Structures are given as C-alpha cells and as structure tokens.
Amino acid sequence: MRIDKALQKNDLRNFVARRYIQAIAVNQVLVNNCFNDIDSQIQIFRLAIQEIIDKQLSYEISELADMFFDMKIKTEILKDNFSDTHPIFRKAKRLGCPVGYLYLKDMERSADIKSIIELGLKKYPWLCVVVYNIKDEKYIFVKSKYIPINELLSYYGELDIGINSLLKLLNAEVVNYKIKNDHK
Structure with missing residues (x-):
C-alpha cells in the first residue's frame, strides 16, 4: 500500500x-x-x-x-494507579461518589494524560483528577461523566487559587451534585 x-x-x-x-x-x-x-x-x-x-x-x-x-505502556500502567483515598474527597466517597485521584510528582514525558484520565473515568465516573508536575509547576487535568466540569473549571480558573483549594471546590461540587440529584 x-x-x-x-x-x-x-x-x-x-x-x-x-x-x-x-x-x-x-x-x-x-x-x-x-x-x-x-x-x-x-x-x-x-x-x-x-x-x-x-x-x-x-x-x-x-x-x-x-x-x-x-507511551502506550506508561499510559496503561499509570491508569491503574488511581486511588479514591485522597482525604479531600472523603465526603464524596461516603456519599457513593468515589473520586479517582492520581498525582504524578515527576511526570513521565510520554505518558498520555488524556488517555490516562479517560481510562480512569471508567472506574471513577463522578470525578477523575490527575495532578502532575512539569518543571516545578503543577498542572491539573479533571474530567467527569456527570458534572459539567468544563464550566466549573473555566469559572474556577478565573479565581487565582491553588491546586488544593481547587480540589476542595471540586469535592464540594461532587457532593452538591449528588445531593441535588438524589432528591429529584
């Protein structure tokens, strides 16, 4: 061919x-x-x-x-490293909305973040979070099947807040969304 x-x-x-x-x-x-x-x-x-x-x-x-x-191998390995035990997301987990969290201190250059989060989303559909470092600067990649994350991130992105504060806000959003939709 x-x-x-x-x-x-x-x-x-x-x-x-x-x-x-x-x-x-x-x-x-x-x-x-x-x-x-x-x-x-x-x-x-x-x-x-x-x-x-x-x-x-x-x-x-x-x-x-x-x-x-x-890249394919690293992506496959990293998708299995998500955890739902991050203390910030404890309340969401108690409500039956476990949040998948993955922190990559030293980002693997060729790991496919978008694919990792898509694979993590299969196990953690409420919220999947990847935090990673590049040259001493932290980045966050977030996705959800239920919550309008893009709208929230664009709003929260305008606030100049740190990663932990953003994670707390995202936890509150998951909890609020779950509570609102359980009562409908």
Missing part, C-alpha cells in the same frame, strides 16, 4: 506510514502534556518530506516513533 493511502487509513502495515503515525501520535501527547510549547506537526510533515526526498530516516521522527510503545 502506498504511504499516502496508508496514512489516510491509519494503516500500520506500511513501515514508513507507521513511523509517521507513531511520531505524530507521540508529538500530540507531548503538546497536550505541555512539554512542547508549540504544535510541531508542521515540522514533522517537513521532516517526512525531507526523508522521502533524501531517502534517509530523520532522527527526530525516529526518536518520536520509538517513544510510541513506551
């Missing part, structure tokens, strides 16, 4: 297409995790063209493609 058709269909049987798909996937994770300041998909595209013209593998694409399976 030609490279262009393999890329369009995400067909991994073509070696060259597989390298590009893997490199693009890893790059997107790095962008999402804030390790890359800008989306470098265009740079990958340029390197791919240069590879085809020069008939020589690009070190950068190879490096990203080599990280692909490491």
